[in-house]
Amino acid sequence: MARLDELGWSDSTVDDPATAWGMLFEEQGRAVVSSPALDSLLLPPLLAMLGEQAVGAAIVYPSENADGRPTSTLTRRALVVDGIALAGSERASLLVVPVATPGGTGLVAVDRSAPLEFHTVGGIDPDAGWSTVRGGIEVHADQVVTGPEAHAAWEAAVAAAQRGLAAELIGLAASMTDMAVEHVTNRTQFGRPVGSFQAVKHRLADAFVARTSAEAALPESWRDPHPILAMMARSLAGRAHEEAARHALQVCGAMGFTVEFPLHRAVRRGYLLDQLLGPWRRIRTQVGGRLLANGATPRLPALR
Amino acid sequence: MEPAELQRAFAGWADDHPEELKAYRDVDHPSIEAAVAHDRGLQQLLFDAGWSRWGWPEEAGGLGGSPLLRAALYESMWASDVPLPDAFAHLEIMGPTLQRFAPPFLSAHLGPKLRGEEYWGQGFSEPEAGSDLGSLRLRAVPRNETFVVTGQKTWSSLGHLADRCMLMARTGAQASAHRGITMLWVDLGSPGVTKRPIACAHGHTYLAEIFFDDVVVPAERVIGEVDGGWAVAMYLLQWERGMFAWQRQAWLHRRIDDLLRHPALPAHAATRIGEAYEAVFALRVRSGATVQALAAGRDLGPDISVDKILLATAEQLVFDAARELLGPAFAMEDHPAAAAWRRDWWFSRPASVYGGSGEIQRSIVGERLLGLPR
Numbered sequence: 001m002a003r004l005d006e007l008g009w010s011d012s013t014v015d016d017p018a019t020a021w022g023m024l025f026e027e028q029g030r031a032v033v034s035s036p037a038l039d040s041l042l043l044p045p046l047l048a049m050l051g052e053q054a055v056g057a058a059i060v061y062p063s064e065n066a067d068g069r070p071t072s073t074l075t076r077r078a079l080v081v082d083g084i085a086l087a088g089s090e091r092a093s094l095l096v097v098p099v100a101t102p103g104g105t106g107l108v109a110v111d112r113s114a115p116l117e118f119h120t121v122g123g124i125d126p127d128a129g130w131s132t133v134r135g136g137i138e139v140h141a142d143q144v145v146t147g148p149e150a151h152a153a154w155e156a157a158v159a160a161a162q163r164g165l166a167a168e169l170i171g172l173a174a175s176m177t178d179m180a181v182e183h184v185t186n187r188t189q190f191g192r193p194v195g196s197f198q199a200v201k202h203r204l205a206d207a208f209v210a211r212t213s214a215e216a217a218l219p220e221s222w223r224d225p226h227p228i229l230a231m232m233a234r235s236l237a238g239r240a241h242e243e244a245a246r247h248a249l250q251v252c253g254a255m256g257f258t259v260e261f262p263l264h265r266a267v268r269r270g271y272l273l274d275q276l277l278g279p280w281r282r283i284r285t286q287v288g289g290r291l292l293a294n295g296a297t298p299r300l301p302a303l304r
Numbered sequence: 305m306e307p308a309e310l311q312r313a314f315a316g317w318a319d320d321h322p323e324e325l326k327a328y329r330d331v332d333h334p335s336i337e338a339a340v341a342h343d344r345g346l347q348q349l350l351f352d353a354g355w356s357r358w359g360w361p362e363e364a365g366g367l368g369g370s371p372l373l374r375a376a377l378y379e380s381m382w383a384s385d386v387p388l389p390d391a392f393a394h395l396e397i398m399g400p401t402l403q404r405f406a407p408p409f410l411s412a413h414l415g416p417k418l419r420g421e422e423y424w425g426q427g428f429s430e431p432e433a434g435s436d437l438g439s440l441r442l443r444a445v446p447r448n449e450t451f452v453v454t455g456q457k458t459w460s461s462l463g464h465l466a467d468r469c470m471l472m473a474r475t476g477a478q479a480s481a482h483r484g485i486t487m488l489w490v491d492l493g494s495p496g497v498t499k500r501p502i503a504c505a506h507g508h509t510y511l512a513e514i515f516f517d518d519v520v521v522p523a524e525r526v527i528g529e530v531d532g533g534w535a536v537a538m539y540l541l542q543w544e545r546g547m548f549a550w551q552r553q554a555w556l557h558r559r560i561d562d563l564l565r566h567p568a569l570p571a572h573a574a575t576r577i578g579e580a581y582e583a584v585f586a587l588r589v590r591s592g593a594t595v596q597a598l599a600a601g602r603d604l605g606p607d608i609s610v611d612k613i614l615l616a617t618a619e620q621l622v623f624d625a626a627r628e629l630l631g632p633a634f635a636m637e638d639h640p641a642a643a644a645w646r647r648d649w650w651f652s653r654p655a656s657v658y659g660g661s662g663e664i665q666r667s668i669v670g671e672r673l674l675g676l677p678r
Contacts, residue, residue, distance in 0.1 A: 232582065236586060284575075288575060288579070289574040291564055291581060292569070296564060303595060
C-alpha cells in the first residue's frame with residue numbers, strides 16, 4: 001500500500017473510489033494475489049471513530065457471519081477475540097476488533113503486541129496467508145468506542161468490504177473463464193476444438209452471464225449507500241465465482257484437475273473469500289428475509 | 305423534464321386521481337382480449353395527462369425528451385399501482401424502429417397507438433422459420449408501385465388484435481437468406497389478410513397465425529431499405545431486449561411484492577425470494593445500463609444477448625419461486641389471484657424461447673463475446 005501511495009493511490013481513491021478500488025481488487029482477483037488491501041478499504045469509516053492511531057491498522061474480521069454481528073465480544077473490560085486477520089497483517093502495529101455489545105457493534109483498538117494467539121489458516125487455500133486471531137485480554141476505556149456511531153461506522157465498513165470482495169471475486173471469475181476459453185480453444189478432439197461444441201460453449205456462456213451480472217451491480221453499489229446494493233453486489237459476485245469455477249473445472253477436463261494447471265488456485269481463493277463476511281448464499285437469503293419483513297422490494301434510484 | 309422529476313410528478317398525479325385509476329387496479333379480466341379493450345381507457349387517461357407522450361419526438365406527437373423518460377414512466381406506474389397495459393410492450397418493441405427507419409410512419413401512428421385506437425403486431429416467425437429466421441419464405445413481389453405479399457406468419461403476439469404489422473418479407477431469392485429480406489409496414493385490414501388466434505397453455509389466445517393471400521402493400525411502406533430488412537430487425541431486437549426488458553423488470557418487482565404479501569409462506573421462503581430477487585435485481589441494473597446506452601444513440605451488438613438471457617432467467621425464477629412457495633394455492637385453487645399466478649408461470653416458460661431462444665443467445669455469447677470457435 002505504501003508503494004501505491006507513492007503513485008498517487010490515495011488521491012485516486014478520493015477522486016473516484018469506485019474505479020480505483022474496483023480496479024485494484026479486480027486485478028488482485030485476476031492475479032490470485034493475497035494482500036491486506038481490504039483493510040485499507042475498511043479503515044476510512046473507522047478512522048473517524050478511532051482517530052489517527054488506526055491508520056495502517058489491520059482489521060480482525062468476524063470468524064463467521066451468522067447473524068451479522070461480530071464474533072469478538074466485550075464485557076466491561078474483558079475482550080474476547082475470535083476472528084480472522086489477512087495476510088500481511090503482522091506488519092500492522094494496531095488491530096481493530098469489532099465487538100458485539102448489548103448496544104450494537106463497538107470497536108476496540110488493540111496493540112499488535114497484545115498476547116493474542118495467531119494461527120495460520122491452512123484449509124482450502126493456505127496461499128492466502130490468513131490467520132485466525134483468538135484470545136482474551138483486558139482493555140482500557142480509551143481503547144474502546146461504542147454506541148450508535150460506532151455501530152454505523154462498522155456497518156459502513158462492512159458495506160465497503162462487500163464491494164471490494166465483489167470486485168475481487170469478479171476478477172477470480174474472469175481469470176477462470178479466461179483459462180477455460182484458452183484451454184477449449186486450443187484443445188482438439190474429434191477433429192475440432194473442444195470449444196466448438198455447443199455444450200461447452202453454453203457452459204462458458206452461463207459463466208460469462210453470471211459475471212456480467214455481477215459487474216453491472218458493482219458501480220451502483222459504490223454510488224448509492226443503500227445497504228441492499230452492497231449485499232447484492234457481494235451475492236452476485238460470489239455466485240459468479242461459483243458458476244465460473246463449476247463450468248471451468250468441467251470444460252478443462254482432467255487438465256483442470258491438476259496442480260500444474262492454474263485453475264485450482266482461483267477456485268480455492270474464491271471459496272476461502274466466501275468465508276469473509278459471507279457466505280454469499282446466506283447474504284442472498286438475508287436480503288430475502290428483509291424483503292419479507294418489509295413486505296415490499298426496495299425502491300431504487302431512477303435511471304439518469 | 306428529467307426522469308426523477310417525472311417519477312415524482314407521476315406519483316403525485318396517481319395520488320390525486322384514485323377514482324379514475326380504481327377501474328384499472330386489481331381487475332380480473334376473463335380474457336386477454338377483454339384486458340386489451342378495457343385498458344384502452346387507461347391509455348386514454350395516460351395520453352390526455354401527457355404521461356405516455358414524454359420521451360417521444362414532438363414531430364411525432366410526443367412531448368420530447370429522452371427515452372429515459374419512458375423508462376421512468378414504466379417504473380413509476382408499477383410503483384404507484386397503475387398497471388402497464390400490454391400495448392406498451394409493442395410500442396417499445398416497434399416504436400423506436402419506426403423512429404429510426406421510417407419517421408413519417410411514427411408520426412402517423414404514434415398518437416393512435418398511444419391512445420389505444422390501434423394496435424401493432426409483428427410478423428416475423430413462420431412455421432418453418434423460428435430460430436432460423438433468415439430462412440423465412442413469405443414473399444413480397446414488386447408490382448408497379450406496390451409489393452404483393454403471399455405467405456404465412458405465426459407466433460405473432462396479440463397478432464389477431466393488430467391493425468398494423470411490422471412484417472419481414474422475402475424480396476430476394478430464397479437462397480439469399482437474411483440478405484434478401486425487406487421490412488414492411490402493413491395495414492392488416494387489407495384484403496387477403498386472415499388472422500387466426502392460437503390457444504396457449506396459460507389459458508389465453510395470446511398468439512396468432514396471420515395469412516397473407518396476395519395482399520397489396522404500397523411500395524412506400526418499406527421500413528429502411530429494400531433487402532435491408534435484417535438490419536432493421538437487429539435494431540428492433542435491441543429495443544426488445546433493452547426497453548422491453550426494463551418494462552418486465554418493473555413488473556417483476558411488482559409480482560415479487562405480491563408474493564411477499566401472501567400470507568403463510570413456508571419457512572424457507574427467504575431463500576427462494578432472495579434467489580428470485582437477485583435475478584430481477586441483476587436484470588434491472590443490466591437493462592438500465594442498456595436503456596441508457598440506447599438513449600445515448602449507441603448500437604449494442606452481441607452484448608444484448610446477455611440481457612435476453614437475464615430476462616428469461618429472472619422471469620422464470622420469480623414464477624418458479626411463486627409456484628413452490630404458494631404450494632396448493634398455486635396448483636389447486638381457482639380464485640383469480642391463483643389463476644393469475646398460474647397464467648404468469650406458464651407465460652414465463654417461453655420467456656427463454658421468444659425473441660431469440662436461450663440456446664441461440666448462449667451460442668452468440670460463446671462465439672461473439674468469448675471468441676469461442678464456431
